[in-house]
Amino acid sequence: MLIISASVGDGHTQAANAIRDELICISPSADIKVVDFLDQTNSLGRLIKEAYLKMIDFFPNVYDFLYHWSQETYSGTSIKNITAYLMKMKLLQLLQNYTPDLLVFTHPFPCCTAAYLRRTRQLATPLVAVTTDFSAHEMWIHAEIDQYFVANHEIKAFLAKRGISTKRIFVSGIPISPKFTNFQSSISRKTANMPIILIMGGGLGLGAVEETVVNLQAAKTKIHIVVVTGKNKKLQKNLLNLKAKTFLTHPLTVIGYTEHIHKLMAKSIMLMTKPGGLTCSEALAMELPILLLKPLPGQEEENADFLTRQGVALQLSVSLTPIVEKLLQQPQILQDMQSKARALRQPDAANHVANRLSACIDNPNTLFPAS
Structure with missing residues (x-):
């Protein structure tokens, strides 16, 4: 075969x-x-x-x-x-x-x-x-x-x-991957010292990732930002420079290409990503609420439309921090998104x-x- x-x-x-x-x-x-x-x-x-x-x-x-x-x-x-x-x-x-x-x-x-x-x-x-x-x-x-x-x-x-x-x-x-079928996200998310927001741009690290990290610094609720840059070495370098040279309000962890996305998703309270089919399917399997960064033209726009209609994802605008703050302060919204992800997931x-x-x-x- x-x-x-x-x-x-x-x-x-x-x-x-x-x-x-x-x-x-x-x-x-x-x-x-x-x-x-x-x-x-x-x-x-x-x-x-x-x-x-x-x-x-x-x-x-x-x-x-x-x-x-x-x-x-x-x-x-x-x-x-x-x-x-x-x-x-x-x-x-x-x-x-x-x-x-x-x-x-x-x-x-x-x-x-x-x-x-x-x-x-x-x-x-x-x-x-x-x-x-x-x-x-x-x-x-x-x-x-x-x-x-x-x-x-x-x-x-x-x-x-x-x-x-x-x-x-x-x-x-x-x-x-079957790695996403068995997880204990509810336990991991509850025991985290502070809410972890996972940001991804697919395997190539595309999308407004760096801009999103900067915008999240305005959040009043204490958060831990974890970014997976995939194979995008330039993005990884830029974020590490940002971390080293800028006073950040919230802790930032930068990770390159990794085989442990399932572990990161299990610890995170929400995922911010462009709407790639695989990444979003993995998030659904982990019952992880999805916040969609600006999609690439074509297929990803249609993915975004489907996921938002199903109630498992929210489309982010330029002023994304108020949306994140609202979700952190009103956990019932995240719980509703998790419930809808549970119904839609096909691990x-x-x-x-x-x-x-x-x-x-x-x-x-x-x-x-x-x-």
Whole structure:
């Protein structure tokens, strides 16, 4: 089995790894590999990733336009065809290297390319798509995909409206590490010396993180600010300089990339983050109230809309300190958000996906339900 991700941020890869780890537990004899469709050895992949990051950083309005333009059926079909044509050689090379019996995708680019190869009779391998956000883009939609695993019933309805048989769509939630399934957050949060506010910007440390830390210094209630900067060395350096050279009202802890996010979430009273699908799914699993920093254009804006509608997240404005103060002084609001997170959380999503994929290994016919 080949699980193909793409390293635009860490979320898609984390979802792929979570599925792999569950599959290894369920089917120890299976040969399962996770590969990055946009790895650094591929010049086209590297160019696409760099162009994406530069666009959302310097030209967010252009990216926002392209995202919504490509969400239209006709435009989306054109974008899908262009993407598949540009990337088909990369996927054909992976197929030659690994000769998989089953292909699983946690990013739309390789999914789109595989669907094209199936459509043009260059690929017969069964195809499975696992979406990693709370809404689905046109790039995910292909008649050639044999099974879909999606985050919620809204996506299932969207795919069904676009002609995908509901028998091929499973509402699993977004796959996350099993580390987030067992926790004692209520105990950890109560025993903390002061409320801990966790701030994250995803694996790449994006978003208004530094600005948020500065704004929180105006809070009157004593808080401990913990920031995870991910792989963003520049952000980590800036925050450490801020800590060293500035008199801060509240203690600040700066952490780079870490495998212990679940432990930090268990101790925190709230999470401030951009609305990435994986990070927010992890927070939901930990029943952690979410305060959303300005989302990146496109998918994250739709994630923010879904999470706020569900009552598990609040959208922050420039004047974020009054909102934080209100939450600290009125804990019943946080308790209500925790309760709604408890109802929405799907911590066993990776296990759900892995169990069905394992069944497909034993009986490939389960991949092709009657339409």
